[in-house]
Amino acid sequence: xxxxxxxxxxxxxGPEVVEAARRVIEASGVDIEWEVLNAGxxxxxxxxxxxxxxxxxxxxKNGVALKGPTTTPIGKGFRSxxxxxxxxxxxxACLRPCRSYRGIPTHYENIDIVVVRENMExxxxxxxxxxxxxxxxxxxxxxxxTGKKAPPGSGVGIxxxxxxxxxxxxxxxxxxxxxNGRKKxxxxxxxxxxKFTDGLFLEVAREVAKxxxxxxxxxxxxxxxxxxxxxxxxxxxxxxxxxxxxxxVSDLCAGLVGGLGVAPGANIGDKMAVxxxxxxxxxxxxxxxxxxxIATILSGVNMLRYLKEKTAADxxxxxxxxxxxxxxxxxxxxxxxxxxxxxxxxxxxxxxIIEKLKS
Ligand code: NAD
Numbered sequence: 194x195x196x197x198x199x200x201x202x203x204x205x206x207g208p209e210v211v212e213a214a215r216r217v218i219e220a221s222g223v224d225i226e227w228e229v230l231n232a233g234x235x236x237x238x239x240x241x242x243x244x245x246x247x248x249x250x251x252x253x254k255n256g257v258a259l260k261g262p263t264t265t266p267i268g269k270g271f272r273s274x275x276x277x278x279x280x281x282x283x284x285x286a287c288l289r290p291c292r293s294y295r296g297i298p299t300h301y302e303n304i305d306i307v308v309v310r311e312n313m314e315x316x317x318x319x320x321x322x323x324x325x326x327x328x329x330x331x332x333x334x335x336x337x338x339t340g341k342k343a344p345p346g347s348g349v350g351i352x353x354x355x356x357x358x359x360x361x362x363x364x365x366x367x368x369x370x371x372x373n374g375r376k377k378x379x380x381x382x383x384x385x386x387x388k389f390t391d392g393l394f395l396e397v398a399r400e401v402a403k404x405x406x407x408x409x410x411x412x413x414x415x416x417x418x419x420x421x422x423x424x425x426x427x428x429x430x431x432x433x434x435x436x437x438x439x440x441x442v443s444d445l446c447a448g449l450v451g452g453l454g455v456a457p458g459a460n461i462g463d464k465m466a467v468x469x470x471x472x473x474x475x476x477x478x479x480x481x482x483x484x485x486x487i488a489t490i491l492s493g494v495n496m497l498r499y500l501k502e503k504t505a506a507d508x509x510x511x512x513x514x515x516x517x518x519x520x521x522x523x524x525x526x527x528x529x530x531x532x533x534x535x536x537x538x539x540x541x542x543x544x545x546i547i548e549k550l551k552s
Pocket of ligand 1: 262
């Protein structure tokens with residue numbers, strides 16, 4: 194079956210890792226027509242918009258996109274292009290599987306944790322005012338009118354967590370667990386302190402869990418979770434978290450399995466999905482053919498699964514695993530010594546995976 198997919202090269206190292214992923218995906222034999230459109234700093238320069246309308250229309254039409262990381266230029270209209278993209282398309286679930294592959298130098302083995310991060314709410318909702326502005330002062334007056342104290346001259350950021358938003362992300366985590374043979378979902382929060390935001394998230398999670406008696410449910414306070422992730426990460430299976438904790442914990446989990454170079458991701462809604470690595474545009478490496486394309490290639494693997502191209506997805510993942518296990522062809526981040534002169538570049542890593550696919 195032929196698929197049409199929106200391809201977003203992105204900024205910085207984006208075009209290099211996206212090109213590597215495109216070549217590997219095509220070598221798997223799937224029939225994909227790519228609609229190449231950009232977002233971020235490059236799109237602003239060429240089209241005058243960080244998030245062009247024709248890009249959004251293409252994703253809405255195709256229902257699937259593979260995206261490179263984007264840079265948000267400061268003071269050009271958006272706090273973050275990514276947050277805006279996720280919010281505009283209602284991509285409420287951020288899925289970040291963190292899995293150990295043999296051959297990557299790490300402190301841990303056999304990690305297989307899936308981070309499900311809520312993408313729309315929490316402190317990322319975008320209600321934030323600089324200290325000393327009329328808006329910040331208005332909020333401070335409002336807080337004081339309720340009998341609470343606010344430090345004078347504060348900057349203000351608002352945390353919003355809704356019942357509906359919590360329900361759909363926790364349901365997403367359980368549905369994912371059920372569909373993928375996972376055994377346990379852990380809800381992460383700070384409900385002991387933030388009783389009415391994280392507390393609501395936890396209350397909803399407990400309620401949703403009742404509909405999934407086949408899956409174990411537990412919860413953890415965020416600070417305790419981070420200690421346990423470092424000491425005994427293998428006890429965790431699927432984690433579901435509000436936006437900010439999800440952002441931090443997904444990078445932590447990426448670190449457990451070898452770093453940002455091997456950490457794939459996806460932003461998923463009810464109607465469409467955008468697959469992208471967890472890492473950013475790493476501007477200092479732009480155009481150097483240096484960084485690891487595996488995070489983007491594995492994001493492509495998850496995209497193939499979403500497109501129901503299971504055989505192709507399994508083949509690509511197996512080829513990636515084989516190249517990693519051999520350890521002969523590896524980018525700098527996969528070397529114990531980051532200055533190892535035998536490290537290869539982005540495109541050579543893709544070549545090695547394509548070679549494995551052919552054999
Ligand atoms: P970053 O992820 O771009 O880079 C941090 C460091 O991680 C790099 O210096 C590099 O050492 C390492 N790294 C990242 N990707 C790698 C790869 N593929 N292979 C090997 N090593 C890799 O984070 P940053 O420097 O904080 O952010 C740079 C820009 O990216 C910012 O403008 C930020 O807003 C943006 N960003 C975009 C996304 C996205 O598009 N989804 C996500 C995060 C950050």
